[in-house]
Amino acid sequence: MKTPREKYRNDPKYRYMVDSMVAAIHKCHYTPSEMREAAVLASIIYDESRIREYRIPMIPKSVENALEVMEEVDEALASVHQSITKDNCIHDARTRGTEGFFCRDCDQYFHKDSPTYRSGELLSSLWMALNNISVGSFRAGKGDIREALDMKAKIGIGVAHDNYEDLISEAEGLLAKYGRDVNEAYVVIEHMPVSGLKKRT
Ligand SMILES: [Zn+2]
Numbered sequence: 001m002k003t004p005r006e007k008y009r010n011d012p013k014y015r016y017m018v019d020s021m022v023a024a025i026h027k028c029h030y031t032p033s034e035m036r037e038a039a040v041l042a043s044i045i046y047d048e049s050r051i052r053e054y055r056i057p058m059i060p061k062s063v064e065n066a067l068e069v070m071e072e073v074d075e076a077l078a079s080v081h082q083s084i085t086k087d088n089c090i091h092d093a094r095t096r097g098t099e100g101f102f103c104r105d106c107d108q109y110f111h112k113d114s115p116t117y118r119s120g121e122l123l124s125s126l127w128m129a130l131n132n133i134s135v136g137s138f139r140a141g142k143g144d145i146r147e148a149l150d151m152k153a154k155i156g157i158g159v160a161h162d163n164y165e166d167l168i169s170e171a172e173g174l175l176a177k178y179g180r181d182v183n184e185a186y187v188v189i190e191h192m193p194v195s196g197l198k199k200r201t
Contacts, residue, residue, distance in 0.1 A: 004079040018076050025080070031092055032077045039073040040066045081105070091116065119164040126171040127155045128185035133178055147174060 007014045024030045030038075047062035089106035100111040101121060110117045130148040137145050151171055161167055175181050 004075040005082075008079055014076075018080060021076065022080055022083070025092065026090060032080070036070060036073050036077065039069045043069045091120070094121075096121075115164075118168060119161065122168060122182070123155055123161070123164055123171075124157070125182050125185040126168065126175070127152055127157070129175055129180065129182050130155075130171060132184050132187055133175065133180055145178070148178075 002010070004018075008018055009015075021035055024035065025032070043066045044062055047065060084105045086106045086108060089103060089108075091101075091103040091105065091108075091110070093104035094101040095104060100109060100114070100117055102109045110121075112118075112122070130145075130152045134145040134148040134152075137143060151174055155161075155167055155171065172181070175184065
């Protein structure tokens, strides 16, 4: 049997599939395990459509196919993983700690003072904190916090900023104005009570 690398080199369709996965990891932030799930789901959907077509119970076959696909996807992902270097890694596989995060893809640790941490992890936590104070205000019947929403839009999702330190200061200043900080990102907002439900006694 050919190795994933050999298939990647010699089979254009296979290469296309792997390249699409690399693009998906880069652009859409799908994790390798989500793509693995997707491949299993694709196989199941395919078999379900065949079952409808022929009205033959084929469940065991679909499980078998799913396992085959999972194996193929594992091989393909292993070859994707091999192509990750310290320079091209987008640090998707994060193990987070209080002092920073470790990227399991490129085996690097990023301290909370590092540019990678501050421009990515910290900015997205600030985004979430701004989101949460605005949602909290809305649910308390005081409406959205407009400037928090504007700041969120300025930070964006997954956007790289050269002036990230400016955005951090601005966002932190805004949170401070409402007596909050980045820890608000980790606050779970309670669901709004649904009217018409029986009153708890
Ligand atoms: Zn990495």
